[in-house]
Amino acid sequence: xxxSDVNRIMAEAxxxxxxxxxxxxxxxxLSPDELRTLHARGEADRLVGARLGWDITDYGEGRFxxxxxxxxxxxxxxxxxxxxGHGMCYAEKIMISRENQxxxxxxxxxxxxxxxxxxxxxxxxxxxxxxxxxRPDPEQPITVQxxxxxxxxxxxxxxxxxxxxxVTLMPGDWxxxxxxEGDVLIGEVSTVNxxxxxxxxxxxxxxxxxxxxxxxxxxxxxxxxxxxxxxxx
Numbered sequence: 001x002x003x004s005d006v007n008r009i010m011a012e013a014x015x016x017x018x019x020x021x022x023x024x025x026x027x028x029x030l031s032p033d034e035l036r037t038l039h040a041r042g043e044a045d046r047l048v049g050a051r052l053g054w055d056i057t058d059y060g061e062g063r064f065x066x067x068x069x070x071x072x073x074x075x076x077x078x079x080x081x082x083x084x085g086h087g088m089c090y091a092e093k094i095m096i097s098r099e100n101q102x103x104x105x106x107x108x109x110x111x112x113x114x115x116x117x118x119x120x121x122x123x124x125x126x127x128x129x130x131x132x133x134x135r136p137d138p139e140q141p142i143t144v145q146x147x148x149x150x151x152x153x154x155x156x157x158x159x160x161x162x163x164x165x166x167v168t169l170m171p172g173d174w175x176x177x178x179x180x181e182g183d184v185l186i187g188e189v190s191t192v193n194x195x196x197x198x199x200x201x202x203x204x205x206x207x208x209x210x211x212x213x214x215x216x217x218x219x220x221x222x223x224x225x226x227x228x229x230x231x232x233x
Contacts, residue, residue: 077191089192119184
């Protein structure tokens with residue numbers, strides 16, 4: 001992806017999010033230089049370590065309009081706390097799925113998540129349970145909880161969520177999703193999020209985008225932290 005496109009998507013997403021009354025936290029406004037300064041002083045360790053902030057992906061395929069997702073990680077707990085069974089064991093994201101923009105089929109090993117339609121159009125999810133080898137089971141139906149009530153679908157069935165509706169996905173639940181008949185604002189409330197290790201895709205694709213630096217970044221992506229923020233002595 002071109003950095004100029006990333007900057008544009010950020011600005012458009014910020015406006016779309018705000019149109020539903022959701023306000024991003026103050027650290028969303030940090031410039032790269034401001035974040036570098038905080039990092040150099042040791043004041044951004046929690047933010048950077050938890051990979052809070054902007055996340056825009058085309059899954060390494062270069063077709064963002066067709067296959068991609070906008071995400072902003074608002075809060076994220078600690079894997080150490082999750083392993084210990086106490087402390088900050090939760091995470092929250094706000095996401096945008098554009099009309100017919102596919103987030104490809106994947107599952108998580110550890111993370112359980114509520115996917116919530118926060119507003120806009122219909123959110124469509126294609127769902128499978130896992131077979132004995134951890135692959136999508138083409139035969140077995142899948143049962144998920146939707147706002148406290150069970151919903152059973154055939155393998156590969158499409159679950160449609162209107163604004164205000166949600167689904168709980170457990171580890172091993174395969175899911176792909178997209179906006180149907182418009183763009184969708186999506187909330188995610190989950191156990192601790194680990195995008196570096198906890199995403200298993202059905203097809204061999206990447207989680208993050210390669211960036212063509214055709215202009216300066218307006219804000220850093222979480223995938224920029226390792227390369228744009230120097231190690232401290």
